Amino acid sequence: MPQVSCLKQVRQKYNLSVRALSKKLGIDSAYLSRVECNKVPASRALIEELAKSLKLDRQMLMAMNGHMPEEWQKAITRSPESAIRRVRSALQSDGARHHSVVAESLPEYGQQSTKTNGNGLHDPLADIFPPGYLVSPQINEAYELKLAALESANLTPEELLARGGYFLAINGQPTNHFRICTGASLKVGDGSSARLQSFMQTHQFKGSYATHGLFPYRGKFHPQMIKAIINVIGIKPGDVVLDPMMGSGTTCVEASIMGIDSVGVDVSPFCDFMTRAKLGGLTLAVEEVDATLTDKRLLKRQFEFLSSDQGQRAVADRSFAPQRISRASFDLIALAYLDSQGYARRSQRKNHEGFFNEVLERYLFAVKKFQKAHKSGRWRLGTARTIIGDGRHLELKDASIDGVVFSPPYSFALDYLENDASQLDYLGFPRESLSDRMVGLRGKKGEERVELYFQDMTAILSEAHRVLKPARYCVVVVGSNSNQLAAALGLDPESEEARLGIENRLTAIAAKIGMRLDLSIRRLIVGMANSMREEHILFLRKSSDSDVH
Ligand SMILES: C[S@@+](CC[C@H](N)C(=O)[O-])C[C@H]1O[C@@H](n2cnc3c(N)ncnc32)[C@H](O)[C@@H]1O
Known part of the structure; x- marks a missing residue:
């Protein structure tokens, strides 16, 4: 088998041309090119020189390029069984699985910081990220740092500039993510608390950017995390990513922003509508919405139309074409109408019409902000197709x-139909019409509900496996929910079975279907008063030789 060199990636990480690196190493540039193209193997001497001049981990570089470091050889000769046992156990550990994802760029992890103070301490981030990589200052959880490290290891500087999630700048150039998020964060309502305002500020790079902040959908993803996941699993422009339970459409919106095409499926017609409105906001003609907002009579007429039966039917009808404005502008206005209905119900401060004005203004602010950033960066947006459908029976080809990225309901932690009842009623879909297809809501009580939940999740994962290309990833973000699960099953909360959260059960189901767990990243849910305190990001990989049914 030809040995694949990782020299090119190392060189690109350091922003060096072939000529510059060959000069640094004192070798012929034609030879370096041949090594990079895997035409000739990298010699030991070349690797030694590379490690020395870029201050990289020599042993790791040797191993990555098919040479056994002498120190390893000595350890094996001295005590072969124990050395092999240690390698084997390392391969089974999380760290090794992590390495399998980042394998091609491992040398970065050996990079030494050049900045030390008098005591020899240095910034440990310099061991993870190459110089010139400006990491988002809002990274404050271990899972974010892990995702950022994986992004940095798997993407070239150009790719990070175009679609990295956790970087603000690469070698002095602002990333597109920075362009989108910088400036005043999403406008929050007049009466919002100082706490909410400060939350919006600290989440500027995480969640409230582009059209992600429109409509407060419960249980939605952090879009920045989705961006990184899409990157880590190697999805690039030209590829198609699927979310079979799209909810508020975070995966589709984020994929579009990254220039990646997507398909989103949800059983709820409201989720379909909301996702289309958020996608439309990325490109709609802002003057149309501006005109509605500035002309008070026009605004009133829109409100009255949306309050009528005819208006309701128009919103629900995917083929409805409004006369004076585009469908995308109409959908944004209608989403603001539905959002403001919720505000009016919860607050005495204003009536529905009063909130409608305020919410639409906020939506337009977010849309304009994204479009301005997009104009300054001028990159291609991906296209998205949304489908009202059942993730257990996808109408997609084998x-x-x-790549598949999704988050299922966490068993029966949240009743999505009850949550969206008024919007579904507005669209003409009473909850009874959907409950037999809604994962997590089937069955009457306890054990039966749990059994049906895992039956449905088996169908969802089987479909994800069927439509995935071989060797590609299905990423599931799921809360453990072990306490609620144990209670439903009547288990002793201290028993081993009770502590087996949803994530372990789904991992076992996926393995049977033909998708093995490559990496699992734990994420704590902070500030939640309920029993579900952690989520897991499961990177499941479809085997390359599996039969496509
Ligand atoms: C946790 S939410 C997804 C949230 C989403 N990741 C986001 O960022 O907004 C789970 C979604 O699964 C959907 N769902 C439940 N059963 C389904 C089914 N059989 N097929 C497709 N979607 C389903 C629900 O309507 C809900 O929107």
Whole structure:
């Protein structure tokens, strides 16, 4: 088997041309090119020189390029069994699985910081990220740092500039993520508390950017995390990513922003509508919404139309074409109408019409902000197709998808139909019409509900496996929910079975279907008063030789 060199990636990480690196190493540039193209193997001497001049981990570089470091050889000769046992156990550990994802760029992890103070301490971030990589200052959890490290290891500087999630700048150039998020964060309502305002500020790079902040959908993803996941699993422009339970459409919106095409499926017609409105906001003609907002009579007429039966039917009808404005502008206005209905119900401060004005203004602010950033960066947006459908029976071809990213209901932790009842009623879909297809809501009580939940999740994962191309990833973000699960199953909360959260059960189901767990990243849910205190990001990989059914 030809040995694949990782020299090119190392060189690109350091922003060096072939000529510059060959000069640094004192070798012929034609030879370096041949090594990079895997035409000739990298010699030991070349690797030694590379490690020395870029201050990289020599042993790791040697191993990555098919040479056994002498120190390892000595350890094996001295005590072969124990050395092999240690390698084997390392391969089974989380760290090794992590390495399998980042394998091609491992040398970065050996990079030494050049900045030390008098005591020899240095910034440990310098061991993870190459110089010139400006990491988001809002990274404050271990899972974010892990995702950022994986992004940095798997993407070239150019790719990070275009679609990295956790970087603000690369070698002095602002990333597109920075362009989108910088400036005043999403406008919050007049009466919002100082706490909410400060939350919006600290989440500027995480969640309230582009059109992600429109409509407060419960249980939605952090879009920045989704961006990184899409990157880590190697999805690139030209590929298609699928979310079979799209909810408020975070995956589709984020994929579009990254220039990646997507398909989103949800059983709820409201989720479909909301996602289309958020996608439309990325490109709609802002003057149309501006005109509605500035002309008070026009605004009133829109409000009255949306309050009428005819208006309701128009919103629900995917083929409805408004006369004076585009469908995308109409959808944004209608989403603001539905959002403001919720505000009016919860607050005495204003009536529905009063909130409508305020919410639409906020939506337009977010849309304009994104479009301005997009104009300054001028990159291609991806296209998204949304489907009202059942994730257990996808109308998609076998092996047609490059990556699946989704978050299922966490068993029966949240009743999505009750949550969206008024919007579904407005669209003409009473909850009874959907409950037999809604994962997590089937069955009457306890054990039966749990059994049906895992039956449905088996169907969802089987479909994800069927539509995925071989060797590609299905990423599931799921809360453990072990306490609620144990209670429903009547288990002793201290028993081993009770502590087996949803994530372990889904991992076992996926393994049977033909998707093995490559990496699992734990994420704590802070500030939640309920029993579900952690989520897991499961990177499941479809085997490369599996039969496509
Ligand atoms: C946790 S939410 C997804 C949230 C989403 N990741 C986001 O960022 O907004 C789970 C979604 O699964 C959907 N769902 C439940 N059963 C489904 C089914 N059989 N097929 C497709 N979607 C389903 C629900 O309507 C809900 O929107």
